[in-house]
Amino acid sequence: xxxxxxxxxxxxxxxxxxxxxxxxxxxxxxxxxxxxxxxxxxxxxxxxxxxxxxxxxxxxxxxxxxxxxxxxxxxxxxxxxxxxxxxxxxxxxxxxxxxxxxxxxxxxxxxxxxxxxxxxxxxxxxxxxxxxxxxxxxxxxxxxxxxxxxxxxxxxxxxxxxxxxxxxxxxxxxxxxxxxxxxxxxxxxxxxxxxxxxxxxxxxxxxxxxxxxxxxxxxxxxxxxxxxxxxxxxxxxxxxxxxxxxxxxxxxxxxxxxxxxxxxxxxxxxxxxxxxxxxxxxxxxxxxxxxxxxxxxxxxxxxxxxxxxxxxxxxxxxxxxxxxxxxxxxxxxxxxxxxxxxxxxxxxxxxxxxxxxxxxxxxxxxxxxxxxxxxxxxxxxxxx
Amino acid sequence: xxxxxxxxxxxxxxxxxxxxxxxxxxxxxxxxxxxxxxxxxxxxxxxxxxxxxxxxxxxxxxxxxxxxxxxxxxxxxxxxxxxxxxxxxxxxxxxxxxxxxxxxxxxxxxxxxxxxxxxxxxxxxxxxxxxxxxxxx
Numbered sequence: 001x002x003x004x005x006x007x008x009x010x011x012x013x014x015x016x017x018x019x020x021x022x023x024x025x026x027x028x029x030x031x032x033x034x035x036x037x038x039x040x041x042x043x044x045x046x047x048x049x050x051x052x053x054x055x056x057x058x059x060x061x062x063x064x065x066x067x068x069x070x071x072x073x074x075x076x077x078x079x080x081x082x083x084x085x086x087x088x089x090x091x092x093x094x095x096x097x098x099x100x101x102x103x104x105x106x107x108x109x110x111x112x113x114x115x116x117x118x119x120x121x122x123x124x125x126x127x128x129x130x131x132x133x134x135x136x137x138x139x140x141x142x143x144x145x146x147x148x149x150x151x152x153x154x155x156x157x158x159x160x161x162x163x164x165x166x167x168x169x170x171x172x173x174x175x176x177x178x179x180x181x182x183x184x185x186x187x188x189x190x191x192x193x194x195x196x197x198x199x200x201x202x203x204x205x206x207x208x209x210x211x212x213x214x215x216x217x218x219x220x221x222x223x224x225x226x227x228x229x230x231x232x233x234x235x236x237x238x239x240x241x242x243x244x245x246x247x248x249x250x251x252x253x254x255x256x257x258x259x260x261x262x263x264x265x266x267x268x269x270x271x272x273x274x275x276x277x278x279x280x281x282x283x284x285x286x287x288x289x290x291x292x293x294x295x296x297x298x299x300x301x302x303x304x305x306x307x308x309x310x311x312x313x314x315x316x317x318x319x320x321x322x323x324x325x326x327x328x329x330x331x332x333x334x335x336x337x338x339x340x341x342x343x344x345x346x347x348x349x350x351x352x353x354x355x356x357x358x359x360x361x362x363x364x365x366x367x368x369x370x371x372x373x374x375x376x377x378x379x380x381x382x383x384x
Numbered sequence: 385x386x387x388x389x390x391x392x393x394x395x396x397x398x399x400x401x402x403x404x405x406x407x408x409x410x411x412x413x414x415x416x417x418x419x420x421x422x423x424x425x426x427x428x429x430x431x432x433x434x435x436x437x438x439x440x441x442x443x444x445x446x447x448x449x450x451x452x453x454x455x456x457x458x459x460x461x462x463x464x465x466x467x468x469x470x471x472x473x474x475x476x477x478x479x480x481x482x483x484x485x486x487x488x489x490x491x492x493x494x495x496x497x498x499x500x501x502x503x504x505x506x507x508x509x510x511x512x513x514x515x516x517x518x519x520x521x
Contacts, residue, residue, distance in 0.1 A: 122461045122462070125461055131426045134395070134401045134404075134426070135404075135484075137392055137394055137395075137462075138391050138394050138512075138514045139471075139485070139486060140465040140468065140470075141473050142457040142458075143461035145457075146455055146461070149455035149457075150453040150454070150473065150475050153453045153454060154452065154453040154497070157453075198458070200458055201456065201458060201473070204455070246432075247483075248475060248483040248484075248485065249452060249453045249475045
């Protein structure tokens with residue numbers, strides 16, 4: 001399969017992140033609006049300049065991206081409603097670039113946000129999709145925690161992955177979060193804390209799980225010739241849905257199908273990345289992303305994270321703002337936190353967690369949990 | 385013996401989930417495509433291999449399968465299970481091929497990957513029954 005067309009001619013001109021709240025303080029539309037407003041201010045443009053919107057929020061219905069645009073006062077030529085879970089925001093960026101390249105839009109905002117509590121998070125499962133509602137609902141399955149417990153158990157069985165290795169990710173990310181004043185969990189986490197925490201769905205423990213919260217993020221994309229200053233560019237991108245159709249407990253994700261293309265498009269290799277922002281709903285899924293994106297061999301992800309300095313100033317920075325595991329997961333906003341952090345790093349605005357070298361990085365998105373598995377994968381490489 | 389609890393009722397709003405949860409008696413029936421000769425789970429309106437809508441029928445499976453993964457669910461997703469002891473969630477690869485996710489019943493103890501299990505149906509009220517996994521006879 002040949003590579004997709006290049007992503008030239010479009011830049012990310014601004015970003016914004018809504019405050020993360022442990023307890024929902026505002027309507028979901030507020031977190032969406034605040035994220036968009038901040039991104040527009042950062043890009044130094046007015047709402048009337050915007051002619052495209054991509055929006056993702058699990059709690060958006062009965063609204064949708066079009067009615068959200070109306071609520072925000074955006075008269076637009078292009079609308080995208082993300083339905084790919086945590087993979088949506090990256091996909092929104094890739095599809096926005098295509099729209100701008102084709103001349104269907106000039107200035108597109110991509111936003112993802114949610115206003116969640118733990119109960120609200122579990123309530124969502126009944127409305128998430130039919131197979132989960134119908135064929136998992138009558139069982140005690142633990143929501144996504146139980147589903148990814150099955151994945152982790154199998155990965156431990158097949159490859160000998162250990163909880164200590166997964167804990168190294170959680171611990172390193174929490175150190176990165178110390179430099180992120182929007183993260184809800186910034187205090188240190190030790191490996192003992194991780195290993196001894198209560199079990200949620202064995203072997204998934206408390207610190208394997210994200211804290212559902214309220215928040216959001218947004219980026220602004222525009223045609224290169226409109227940008228006031230040199231922006232951040234997407235130099236590679238890919239997505240895949242439903243790879244290995246018949247599998248239920250999935251250890252081999254869609255990333256395997258486009259990882260080679262991603263690095264080929266960028267004309268770089270995995271070791272050229274100055275950082276990666278992985279979709280961290282669970283450390284086990286980060287390990288699987290590292291394997292399937294080609295940072296290490298299949299089955300070696302546990303060893304890789306155990307032996308590598310993953311901190312923002314280490315040899316292989318991962319989730320430099322702490323990731324969802326430290327910041328909290330604001331529902332669909334979990335799919336944009338890595339993108340916003342990547343743009344922040346490439347703009348040299350990482351403050352206390354700025355990577356010493358940050359000119360190119362990979363961002364991954366994952367989600368849309370259906371019957372026993374995540375269906376969607378997406379990734380892009382950014383450069384300044 | 386696990387403490388008493390009432391499982392959440394499935395929402396039965398179409399002919400497919402109605403059939404799966406209300407029919408088949410003691411046997412677990414899955415959709416089967418006569419054209420592809422393949423078994424399908426979760427039940428669908430069309431064959432996911434050939435997209436035929438007409439060649440599908442419900443057919444009983446043997447009920448026998450092997451555990452491919454498992455977890456003990458300490459924090460459930462539904463308050464109905466708050467009064468229950470933590471239940472096992474199992475991924476069972478049926479003899480016929482599909483993988484189904486079910487709880488273990490009271491007789492299932494210490495599941496391991498590779499263990500053989502059998503599906504049994506339990507009545508959860510309102511004429512609805514669901515498969516659980518038990519140790520084989």
